[in-house]
Amino acid sequence: MAAKLRAPGLLRAGVLTLVGIAFAAILDLTVRAATNAEPLVNGEAITLVALLAAPFFFLGGLGAFDEWLYWASGKPSRPEDHSGHGATSWKDYFRVNTDHKVIGVQYVVTSFFFMLVGGLLAMLVRAELAAPGAQFVDPNTYNGLFSVHASLMIFLFIIPVFAGMANYVLPLMIGAPDMAFPRLNALSFWMLPIAGVMMTLSFFAPGGSFATGWTAYAPLSTEVPMGQMFFTIGVQFAGASSIATALNFLVTIITMRAPGMSFWRMPLLVWANFATSLLVVIATPFVAASQLFVLLDYALGFNFFNVERGGDVLMYQHVFWFYSHPAVYIMMLPGFGIISEVLAVKSRKPIFGYRMMAFSLLAIVLLGFTVWAHHMFVSGMQPWIRVPMMITTAIIAVPTGIKIFSWLATIWRGVLHLDTPMLWSLGFITMFVLGGISGVMLAIIPIDIHVSDTYFVVAHIHYVLYGGSVFTIFAGIYYWFPKMTGRMFDERLGKVHFWMTFVSFNLTFAPMHLIGVQGMPRRVADYTEQFAGWNMFISLASFLLGLSTLVFVYNVVASWRGGTRAEANPWRAMTLEWQVSSPPPIFNFDAVPTVVGGPYEYGVPGAVHGVFRPAGQPDPHAKEPAGASARADAAGATHHGGTET
Amino acid sequence: MEAAAVPIGHGHGHAHGHDAPGHDHHGHEHHGPPPANKSSRVDAPMLGMLLFIISEVMVFGAFFTAYFFIRIVQGQEWPAEGDHLPKLIAGINTLILVSSSFTLHWAEVSIKENNRRGLQAGIASTFLLGATFLFIQINEYVNIGFAPQDHAQGTIFYGLTGLHGAHVLIGLLALLTVTIRAFRGHFSAHDHRGIEIPGIYWHFVDVMWIVVYLTVYII
Numbered sequence: 001m002a003a004k005l006r007a008p009g010l011l012r013a014g015v016l017t018l019v020g021i022a023f024a025a026i027l028d029l030t031v032r033a034a035t036n037a038e039p040l041v042n043g044e045a046i047t048l049v050a051l052l053a054a055p056f057f058f059l060g061g062l063g064a065f066d067e068w069l070y071w072a073s074g075k076p077s078r079p080e081d082h083s084g085h086g087a088t089s090w091k092d093y094f095r096v097n098t099d100h101k102v103i104g105v106q107y108v109v110t111s112f113f114f115m116l117v118g119g120l121l122a123m124l125v126r127a128e129l130a131a132p133g134a135q136f137v138d139p140n141t142y143n144g145l146f147s148v149h150a151s152l153m154i155f156l157f158i159i160p161v162f163a164g165m166a167n168y169v170l171p172l173m174i175g176a177p178d179m180a181f182p183r184l185n186a187l188s189f190w191m192l193p194i195a196g197v198m199m200t201l202s203f204f205a206p207g208g209s210f211a212t213g214w215t216a217y218a219p220l221s222t223e224v225p226m227g228q229m230f231f232t233i234g235v236q237f238a239g240a241s242s243i244a245t246a247l248n249f250l251v252t253i254i255t256m257r258a259p260g261m262s263f264w265r266m267p268l269l270v271w272a273n274f275a276t277s278l279l280v281v282i283a284t285p286f287v288a289a290s291q292l293f294v295l296l297d298y299a300l301g302f303n304f305f306n307v308e309r310g311g312d313v314l315m316y317q318h319v320f321w322f323y324s325h326p327a328v329y330i331m332m333l334p335g336f337g338i339i340s341e342v343l344a345v346k347s348r349k350p351i352f353g354y355r356m357m358a359f360s361l362l363a364i365v366l367l368g369f370t371v372w373a374h375h376m377f378v379s380g381m382q383p384w385i386r387v388p389m390m391i392t393t394a395i396i397a398v399p400t401g402i403k404i405f406s407w408l409a410t411i412w413r414g415v416l417h418l419d420t421p422m423l424w425s426l427g428f429i430t431m432f433v434l435g436g437i438s439g440v441m442l443a444i445i446p447i448d449i450h451v452s453d454t455y456f457v458v459a460h461i462h463y464v465l466y467g468g469s470v471f472t473i474f475a476g477i478y479y480w481f482p483k484m485t486g487r488m489f490d491e492r493l494g495k496v497h498f499w500m501t502f503v504s505f506n507l508t509f510a511p512m513h514l515i516g517v518q519g520m521p522r523r524v525a526d527y528t529e530q531f532a533g534w535n536m537f538i539s540l541a542s543f544l545l546g547l548s549t550l551v552f553v554y555n556v557v558a559s560w561r562g563g564t565r566a567e568a569n570p571w572r573a574m575t576l577e578w579q580v581s582s583p584p585p586i587f588n589f590d591a592v593p594t595v596v597g598g599p600y601e602y603g604v605p606g607a608v609h610g611v612f613r614p615a616g617q618p619d620p621h622a623k624e625p626a627g628a629s630a631r632a633d634a635a636g637a638t639h640h641g642g643t644e645t
Numbered sequence: 646m647e648a649a650a651v652p653i654g655h656g657h658g659h660a661h662g663h664d665a666p667g668h669d670h671h672g673h674e675h676h677g678p679p680p681a682n683k684s685s686r687v688d689a690p691m692l693g694m695l696l697f698i699i700s701e702v703m704v705f706g707a708f709f710t711a712y713f714f715i716r717i718v719q720g721q722e723w724p725a726e727g728d729h730l731p732k733l734i735a736g737i738n739t740l741i742l743v744s745s746s747f748t749l750h751w752a753e754v755s756i757k758e759n760n761r762r763g764l765q766a767g768i769a770s771t772f773l774l775g776a777t778f779l780f781i782q783i784n785e786y787v788n789i790g791f792a793p794q795d796h797a798q799g800t801i802f803y804g805l806t807g808l809h810g811a812h813v814l815i816g817l818l819a820l821l822t823v824t825i826r827a828f829r830g831h832f833s834a835h836d837h838r839g840i841e842i843p844g845i846y847w848h849f850v851d852v853m854w855i856v857v858y859l860t861v862y863i864i
């Protein structure tokens with residue numbers, strides 16, 4: 001028992017979490033006693049300190065810091081025996097694992113868990129809105145429902161699930177044995193469940209969960225019950241996790257590409273994560289700071305947002321949106337990358353305008369920092385800021401449009417394989433275009449003033465985030481499912497999932513444009529009779545949408561356990577992750593491959609992306625000449641494409 | 646066509662490219678990853694530290710945004726009426742912190758020449774100078790006569806200097822580990838990355854202080 005307790009793992013983490021809470025209590029009591037604060041025992045203060053301290057104890061208990069502490073204290077750090085690497089049983093997914101593939105799976109599964117929690121909350125929101133008047137929750141609980149829903153979906157699902165998928169495939173794609181900093185990678189993952197559990201547990205806080213929306217505008221957020229702090233502090237952990245991962249991606253991409261993998265030979269998924277990571281490293285500190293301001297105002301009585309003492313409430317919105325507009329691209333660019341992979345493979349054609357695709361990603365990164373105040377047209381900020389922001393917002397639609405047209409040109413006259421990943425990709429293009437159109441409408445000042453805080457905005461964000469981001473996530477999950485699990489998913493169920501989602505998604509969110517323009521307010525538990533019909537319709541459709549997700553869950557669980565074994569390269573793709581077994585060997589490659597051509601040369605005779613021996617150096621083990629396997633594979637793809645055209 | 650699937654390692658027990666350097670293998674063979682290709686001349690930990698510093702700069706950026714809104718957009722007087730900022734003491738403190746950057750540099754140069762004494766003296770004095778800075782800063786808080794709860798100016802003052810102080814603290818912890826390791830005989834003319842990387846962070850903390858000092862105390 002004692003030995004078990006000393007070994008890093010969940011048990012030690014649990015015990016140390018309790019120690020952390022006790023530590024917080026003692027610390028708090030000591031400080032209060034020293035400063036003669038009344039009352040001496042203040043449950044809220046203790047909870048607050050515990051929220052900040054206990055996670056570090058948890059991580060320490062898990063063993064996230066062990067090696068670093070050895071290093072720092074000058075002890076000989078244990079020789080790296082790679083015992084932290086790989087997974088042989090499910091238990092290996094519940095410890096600090098340094099294998100990027102294990103971490104990728106940990107990320108994806110965790111984010112889908114919180115997606116289901118967030119989805120359940122959405123179902124409750126729709127149940128409450130099914131008819132005017134109060135159904136089963138009071139207005140404050142209702143505010144809590146949609147706030148936690150949005151926060152989980154954004155900070156615990158969309159952002160991390162992309163990080164998870166990229167964690168799995170990105171090192172493989174660039175021919176790296178792992179990420180640059182495997183231990184930091186593990187730490188990034190483990191901060192995630194902390195944030196998610198914290199936000200979810202806020203429902204048990206005195207006064208209910210945080211109820212300010214995911215935007216947590218001050219001074220509302222500094223004057224509400226303690227549940228708010230579960231968001232404020234949770235965001236710090238989610239944010240730190242994303243910054244650490246982004247840093248890791250950037251360093252990996254810059255320093256660990258295979259020989260011959262120049263920037264202009266990188267798959268677009270890698271480009272997309274490169275761009276996203278730049279955004280994260282630069283923008284995410286702003287949301288951390290905005291919540292730190294709230295924390296200081298709330299807990300220590302600072303005056304960042306206290307107008308009576310000279311604070312400035314608009315400053316919150318500026319700082320928040322300076323992160324959160326780039327954040328919408330953090331939630332979209334990795335999806336762009338996924339779509340580029342899937343469309344090229346499933347149309348058997350090279351990406352149209354590869355370089356423009358990469359440049360437009362970088363253009364979005366730059367322009368993304370110049371539009372934040374389009375969220376603040378009605379905030380009472382200086383009116384002169386509006387028009388420049390409207391113009392920059394319209395401009396940012398240009399690089400986005402370039403991508404859309406490049407995708408269309410890619411599939412144009414291709415040999416389309418309309419299987420599940422492809423359906424999701426095509427669905428994404430249509431839905432995202434609709435979301436982009438309502439976005440450009442919102443950028444036009446008079447329209448925005450009219451529909452501000454109405455269901456029109458709700459429709460917009462769901463078309464871009466659900467029809468946009470989530471569709472790309474499904475495309476990516478289906479596309480890499482064989483690689484990640486070594487099993488094929490059930491294609492028929494995948495199609496059922498797509499069509500059910502596609503139809504019920506539109507039934508749910510399209511009418512919201514209409515009632516939004518007519519003036520139905522967002523974030524309010526009640527509405528007038530006038531909107532009753534549509535809301536009942538929307539609620540029923542949304543339940544169908546909820547059910548469609550269960551089809552996905554069933555498909556994934558059943559296929560993972562008993563699906564047919566996947567081949568190494570079921571899609572006949574050229575990128576490197578498909579040139580190793582499914583799932584890949586523990587260290588990805590026996591020897592790092594050499595890249596000799598672009599990643600998307602489908603249908604180009606003789607084109608090769610990567611070979612498994614340094615060019616010109618014969619492989620002593622192989623019977624065939626160097627690179628024959630990869631070449632044969634590409635040739636097979638060419639041949640196949642040829643027969644079908 | 647999955648002939649491309651490559652069999653995994655043959656137990657060569659060869660190089661471990663991707664993690665902390667300097668492992669010994671106790672002679673036994675074990676299976677490890679292939680060495681990663683180095684696709685850039687920049688060192689991975691160094692690049693990581695630079696990116697981390699970029700995001701740190703952005704945190705300061707958010708705090709400066711708050712400062713900007715209070716002082717410029719709202720036009721509040723600075724410092725608040727009746728308050729006084731100890732420019733001189735803070736100026737001396739600035740000199741102390743800046744000189745710690747030089748002692749750090751001395752430590753780095755020393756170890757490159759395999760001068761362990763120089764390393765130890767340099768790194769220890771850097772640590773002490775940093776600790777002195779923090780001590781004077783705390784002393785200033787005690788005596789300055791206003792609190793962050795009093796007014797927005799106080800909030801911004803404590804916010805910026807406190808954020809910086811927190812970074813000094815983190816930097817001191819990093820320097821402490823370097824100091825411990827220096828006295829335990831780690832580092833050599835060829836192996837000094839463990840000093841350089843925390844070193845860059847410390848230089849960043851110094852430069853940041855100059856910006857904070859100029860904006861908060863001087864202009």
Ligand code: HEM
Nearest residue numbers: 328331332374375397436439440442443452457461464465
């Ligand atoms: C052409 C592209 C886009 C344009 C022009 C655009 C424009 C806008 C504008 C002007 C608003 C403010 C509406 C208001 O609050 O009154 C808005 C809100 C929003 N947009 Fe977009 N958008 C675009 C794409 C996206 C994308 C790709 C995403 C995410 C993947 C996204 C997510 C959101 C979200 C979450 C909000 C609501 C924020 C809130 O809670 O208040 N948008 N958009």
Ligand SMILES: [Cu+2]
Nearest residue numbers: 325328374375
């Ligand atoms: Cu925006």
